[in-house]
Amino acid sequence: xxxxxxxxxxxxxxxxxxxxxxxxxxxxxxxxxxxxxxxxxxxxxxxxxxxxxxxxxxxxxxxxxxxxxxxxxxxxxxxxxxxxxxxxxxxxxxxxxxxxxxxxxxxxxxxxxxxxxxxxxxxxxxxxxxxxxxxxxxxxxxxxxxxxxxxxxxxxxxxxxxxxxxxxxxxxxxxxxxxxxxxxxxxxxxxxxxxxxxxxxxxxxxxxxxxxxxxxxxxxxxx
Numbered sequence: 001x002x003x004x005x006x007x008x009x010x011x012x013x014x015x016x017x018x019x020x021x022x023x024x025x026x027x028x029x030x031x032x033x034x035x036x037x038x039x040x041x042x043x044x045x046x047x048x049x050x051x052x053x054x055x056x057x058x059x060x061x062x063x064x065x066x067x068x069x070x071x072x073x074x075x076x077x078x079x080x081x082x083x084x085x086x087x088x089x090x091x092x093x094x095x096x097x098x099x100x101x102x103x104x105x106x107x108x109x110x111x112x113x114x115x116x117x118x119x120x121x122x123x124x125x126x127x128x129x130x131x132x133x134x135x136x137x138x139x140x141x142x143x144x145x146x147x148x149x150x151x152x153x154x155x156x157x158x159x160x161x162x163x164x165x166x167x168x169x170x171x172x173x174x175x176x177x178x179x180x181x182x183x184x185x186x187x188x189x190x191x192x193x194x195x196x197x198x199x200x201x202x203x204x205x206x207x208x209x210x211x212x213x214x215x216x217x218x219x220x221x222x223x
Contacts, residue, residue, distance in 0.1 A: 009134060018040070018042075021089040037119070045129040051089050150174045163194060181209050184211065185214075
């Protein structure tokens with residue numbers, strides 16, 4: 001069973017601006033489109049940086065650059081002070097850009113968001129051109145799927161198509177995203193595979209594996 005990809009949840013097409021876009025125009029775009037950030041791209045659509053609400057707020061925080069941070073301030077505060085004097089997207093953007101491919105698995109996007117401590121990733125095609133944005137809320141939305149839809153996926157994608165289990169051999173119940181598997185399979189390895197594949201179904205929070213087996217094929221007999 002194939003894991004959902006970034007393409008399944010990303011916002012596309014991406015709204016972008018050029019590096020010479022005026023600061024005020026960028027702010028108007030964020031407000032008008034009700035988005036929290038916009039990628040900055042070059043003439044070929046390759047990412048140069050990202051302008052977020054936090055970036056543009058620096059101008060208010062430091063009074064348009066007239067209230068700069070002192071030399072003993074932290075590195076991040078000094079960087080924000082410099083952004084306050086920005087007049088273009090290139091001057092206020094944050095770079096380098098953290099990107100991900102559209103066909104990357106969603107779990108990789110979640111891991112990258114957490115590791116890099118960012119709110120969004122810029123999605124690029126194989127040529128490195130910006131095609132979308134995937135944000136934390138896009139990933140979290142996968143856990144809001146209805147229990148019935150999750151159960152149907154487990155029965156069809158895992159048991160029927162993934163493992164060729166005879167219908168009725170295994171029963172599936174899902175409550176609040178937690179899947180419970182009941183029944184009996186021939187081999188212990190199949191029981192383990194069923195749990196592994198079920199845990200990968202979008203929206204599954206946890207798995208209660210109550211399956212039993214007839215033969216333990218995971219033990220190694222010494223010679």
